[in-house]
Amino acid sequence: MDLKVENGGALGWGKSLPVPSVQEIVRNGFQSIPERYIHENKDLPISVNLSDSELQIPVIDFSLLAKGDKDELKKLDFACKEWGFFQMINHGVREEVLHKMKAAVSSFFELPLEGKKKYAKEVNEIQGYGQNFVVSEHQKLDWSDMIYLITVPPQNRNFKFWPLSLPGFKEAVDEYSREIQNVAGELYANFSVLMGLDRDGLERLQGELKQGIRMNYYPVCSRPDLVLGISPHSDGSTFTLLLQDDDVNGLEIKHKDAWIPVKPMPNSLVINVGDATEIQSNGMYKSIEHRAMTNEEKPRISIATFVFPDDEQEIGPLDSMINDSHRPRMYRNIKYVDYIREKFARKMEGKAHTDFVKLQSK
Template sequence: MALKEAGGSLPVPNVQQLASSSNATSLEEVPTRYIRPELDRVSSDDHCVSIPVIDMSKLVSDSHADGDELAKLHSACRDWGFFQVINHGVANTMMMKMNADIQEFFNQSLHEKMECAQLPNTIEGYGQAFVVSEEQKLDWGDMLFIIARPLDGRNMNIWPKVPSSFRATLDQYSTELEKLTSSLLSSMARNLGLEPGKLLSLFKEGMQGMRMNYYPPCKQATKVIGLAPHSDATGLTLLAQVNEVQGLQIKRDGKWIPIDPIPGAFIVNVGDIIEIMSNGEYKSIEHRAVVNPEKERLSIATFHSPNFSATIGPLSNLLTKDKKGQAPNYKSISHEDYLKLGAKIKLDGKGKGLIHQMKIQPEALNGEK
């Protein structure tokens, strides 16, 4: 199974350079491909909302008994789909070094960054993801996407050489986030009534992809979008803020809610695969990134998916154990076919399109939360 099954992206102009050269001071200076009048700009209010916070040190101590932190995690996955983790064990110095290396990479000239440019028919490299046509609307942001795991899936040709510490830093960061994700998956399995190792076995030697995001400021910030509304097609995502500028919003009860990151915490969200595997008990949630009119925003999202031999579908244990023969709500397909299906559905502001395709009795898209 080749990683190329995830699809590629057409080359597009560099937004960082565009924003720098024009300063995007007027609507006329923002190219029409970036103007997104069709997207809902309304947020619930001007204040950030506190999503559930999980203390990993307490969660680990709950691992062999039913405890409050396990219950909090279950509620967060079921009722929110988003939560923050603190006391997660990833050293602050490690996170600061990763942040500094990412900032230094994006501070390079365009010529230097293009040494890591995306290659045809791949999702890796420097550019913008999910651009499939010359007419498609574009996000106001650039990204560097790297597949960090499995180790034999790494393409070192697109790993930055500048800064010189980047590769070693990312390798260590990748290892630490894999450990954290494994701990979360083990607790989630327990909450779902599964053996703790059930999810771990499916994610063992799975794919870990890292998307490093750069969202330039834009004076016409209300007319563009940093990252269009979507849910993650993967299993579990860990997001870290690189700088202090906020921009993440989640959709809850039909409204867009800004999220205020806790310094040093990871924002975790349930992906489509976990929704499917839990047969809908846990939900992936639409989210988006908005643009600041005056300041750049940087973040790094680390995606974790099952291994390529795993079947993407409701876990059989959940359909039989104390479920009175509960019927599956989603299809079961090979991981390869799942990636091919996902590659056909671009980020177009229509939210949970992949989940819609996987449902056995799909609801109308307008009915999705």
Template structure:
């Protein structure tokens, strides 16, 4: 995604305000600055106690086991078709690695501000520490600080934005990145099986599995009903993996026209379908709108990993799926598609239907 962004010449407004500092300044009696106040939260609240709205759970060990693979692949397809989200368990990650990456990310965000600014996002850049999607000085801002990095292919990394504190950060992130690349490649193959399409036809769009990570720090806010950690949006990629760094919840998905909170299973990866995969499947798999809300007393930290398209590809419904159905989406080249996604300012739906 970072390489595609470099080709697009999309301009952002410089924004060097650290939300963690803003949160510290208003703790107690201070008012939330107007730029962060989101009146739509009260008019579009989440349903907290809704039975039957727990995300499907997919077991990677069953997908890989010939005895159970067919049944679990059907469950995977159903989750992608009806939910667009699922929780992945038994994904093969070493527990020690997950604990280390959680510790490293937490330590980074606990560094003094001046040390985090050593890897700040440059003007009109996308990688580094700071804010994303700030297009105007009047625009409402999300209640989040982030660290965004291009992680794969390895040769496209900009290590100037990779923190050197803590000292284990780079190595840990590299190992986590490789593990997710392997998991995503496996999931794409099982999805192809479920869809009845050629593996290479699906994987070709994600040649080399371009990968980036957005590491999020959501400070607590005593006026949490006034702010949003992440505006409602869909992901303009193929597939996203979310790892909860701490046990504070905040992810919400829109289903049946209402918002529902996601209760993450400890150690699971929350996986969601992105706009690209919805288009490739001609709408069979769904890219679902989601948002992040803020806890009034506790910080929330997450790491979202995006698997995107490669430069030069075209994005449109797979031809094998059009033998029995008409195309519901336009065919776009990857740069045109991603530019449209960014121009939408990360708000709401972003896929184009014919």
């Protein structure tokens, strides 16, 4: 399989149909929501039966995890078992780096359409400006634009999709990617311990670790009740680290059959379990459906960093996570690239794609 290199190449993960820029629809003063963007029968945001404690995702102090604090490790275990999501504070990524990254993404989306289209996705390509997961001319579309870049390992970068002429963009992404990778390394170590391995066990089993960054722009919408910024889905990653606007809500997660908004904490990261971890933990830690909403007053930016295994690495439930009487094997082993190709061949549709790797119940 071809891998990306700095002057070209293809991951071969999947392809997506071209779609209009939502940002341009808004810039051109649309009078009504185009039919393809109207999502009917959306779930209600919050169930009235949930208590206040069930409306706030857990908060993990990364600095304590990095020091080996056992109580914080227990909190991480609880967060991943019961929520699949948590906000992380004191993560060590410098505030200056966070602000530069947000500014770089904002600068890209401030470019005129022709400027952004220079970095448009190509056929059978997931990197670049546009949208992923559009597999039909008839499916409903999301109220957002995005640019997705592979950032780690460096030799897999394809710079023709990078707006290198935009002052400070590459430098901001480089710095942010590097510091996020340090955070990811400590998370890998703690997940390893929780799953009965030594600290570097999970990284060893994943092969050469990969990182991709999806930069999202959600324009304002006159009828946010009719659209979705991003449709419900779970991530195919090992885990995802999200940087979002401090003052604009948008992320919602599925918890106990209710959609719960995640209120941003300034300079924090939102972490969620990905499908690869669900598979390797044998369902102990579940990847959770989440979606993004829009609003009438302010556009919103979010930056999702996906950390995932090497394409050719086989993933499956760890022996330490299988118990024939209490937790029998729930997933088959699969090469990661085969799993991710199945995911990218579909539209975003909750966790429907995970059925592909589940063992049938007897």
